[in-house]
Amino acid sequence: MTGSETVTLAIVLGSLVLAVLCFFWRRKLVQKLNAQEEPDKKTKRKKLWATILMVAMGWLFATQLLTFLFGPAEGEGLHVEIAASRVELLGFSVSSTVITTWIAMGGILLGALAIRLFLIPRMKDQPRGLQNVLEIAVESVSKYTDEKSGHLGENLAAYIFSVATLMIGCAVIELFGVRAPTADITMTFAMALITFILINYYGIKKKGVGGRIKSLADPTPVVLPLRMISDIAVPVSLACRLFGNMLGGMIVMDLLYSAMGNLAVGVPSLVGLYFNAFHPLIQAYIFVTLTLTFINEAVE
């Protein structure tokens, strides 16, 4: 074994021993704290130190174990592609995000089938557990759609719920290391195109084709070309917003992983809590809100 490997092995064993010792020390402090009526500050501060030292030694153990087993990380550059890689499928050349979307859709469909087969026959009047969660989700989306454009029927609320579930499913798929499907301009453009079709469908259903064109020429007919261009800008901006946000999150996480190399054990999951869990939810909310706002604007 070379010199640096010996040092790494020493750090691995030393940090493991220290972590176990800190764990037992912390447990003794917690027992002492529970035995007192009012916990005193000195013991609390010692427990804080024990926790910090235990977590730090655990992190050091994990990273040095990785370095010992797999060698130091090669310093490769960061490669980012805007368009996803393409695969061959039955003579067509499709993006790899199509396959990922099918996997997400399959997961969601299996979950829905399981809920339909096992949960719905057993629903009670007083909900508890999973039925409660399901009722809260469906009711909040339904109420949100109703307060924006309730007079258009319930099918719109069902479509909005499925679009939001698909976006959340894509965010969950990203946790497994593959490229998120919403980080592909073709997928977000397809979703924005559906929004565009819905806007025009509801507008034409309410006002007729002539009425819709006349509503675009509202104050004076001079603004008709400008309003048409800004109508086309709506799905383009929806697609670009979702794509840019998801791509930016993916680039930041890739940068973090490639910069930390072998030290990326616990820290990326904290950063990923924002970029992979919270940010896609906000973007799904924005997409849904803007869809409903534009549909409402086309109908009134």
Added chain:
Amino acid sequence: MNIGLVAIGAALCLLSCAAAGLSMGLATGKAVDAVARQPEASGKINSILLLGLALTESTAIYGFVSALIMMFTLGA
């Protein structure tokens, strides 16, 4: 095409982020003023603020996506 010129062009694209940041900070300040003036309306103000922030942030995203496309299709 010279990669240095492409890099300067991409960096100029990203100046829109400064304007977006400034405007979003001003909007949040006004929203905080409004909530301080009338705390019962904080739910409505919250939703209007989120909508406005997302629409304003999209201009910064346009600049970012333009810079990325520039770097990856024009650069060697």
